Amino acid sequence: MLEWNIQSRAHQCQGCTSAFKDRQPYHTLLFESTHGYERRDLCESCWKSSSHGAKPELIAEPSFVSHWQGVYEAPPAGRPDAIQKDTAETLLRKLLERRDDRYRAASYILAVMLERKRLLKIKSQLREGNQRIFVYEHGSSGDVFTIVDPDLQLAQLESVQHDVANLLEHGIPQDADAVSQEEPFNPPSDIPSLAPA
Ligand SMILES: [Zn+2]
Structure with missing residues (x-):
């Protein structure tokens, strides 16, 4: 069964472990695993070097699904923790x-x-x-x-x-936490509708 999820970008290369710098280009590879998709972020030189798996080798792996290039952005220094409405x-x-x-x-x-x-x-x-x-x-x-x-x-x-x-x-809805895995699928109409404010 496929997992649908979020996987954060690494803050360091998963080949040579050197930290990504702001605006540094990187490569993301997606592989299939028994737990769903596994992501691997590599710096430009690890992507190219054969010691950590050159591009043709990685892509030739049977579990390979996708590759793209990105540009790393350093995370903002501090984040306001104020409680706010979901975006x-x-x-x-x-x-x-x-x-x-x-x-x-x-x-x-x-x-x-x-x-x-x-x-x-x-x-x-x-x-x-x-x-x-x-x-x-x-x-x-x-x-x-x-x-x-x-x-x-x-x-x-x-x-x-x-x-x-x-x-x-x-x-x-709060009750969503209490729903057990065994319960049958509930169509969205079962979610209690809240009166408009
Ligand atoms: Zn690297």
């Missing part, structure tokens, strides 16, 4: 951390929203059985988001957009 991005991160099938469609819609805002860039489209997987990279943090295509029908779109608006306005 599309923070909500997407929370939903993906839950790995709850109920939020699959909402996660997809949020990724599309963020792509339109140019915060996420699509890097790859993969196929896992009959499922399509979108691999997005966050423009400034370099985090990689793997999103399962929910195969939304046009008729479902409105209700999913409504769910997303609700989640952005009110956050993820």
Whole structure:
């Protein structure tokens, strides 16, 4: 079973372990593993050098799925910790951390929203059985988001957009934590609708 998740960009090369500098170009490789997708970030010279696996060798690995180039951005020095309403991005991160099938469609819609805002860039489209997987990279943090295509029908779109608006306005319902893995799939309409403020 495929894991859909977020994988942060490394702050150092995973070949030679030297720290990435601000604006340094790097290479991201995605490999398939038993736990889902595994990401490897390499500096330019490790990407090229044969000691850590030259480009043709890495790409020839049977588990290889994708490669792209990025530019490292040093993280901002301090981040305000004030409690604030979720943005599309923070909500997407929370939903993906839950790995709850109920939020699959909402996660997809949020990724599309963020792509339109140019915060996420699509890097790859993969196929896992009959499922399509979108691999997005966050423009400034370099985090990689793997999103399962929910195969939304046009008729479902409105209700999913409504769910997303609700989640952005009110956050993820508290009871979502208590739901056990054994419970059957609940359609989004089962999420109690909150009266508008
Ligand atoms: Zn390196």
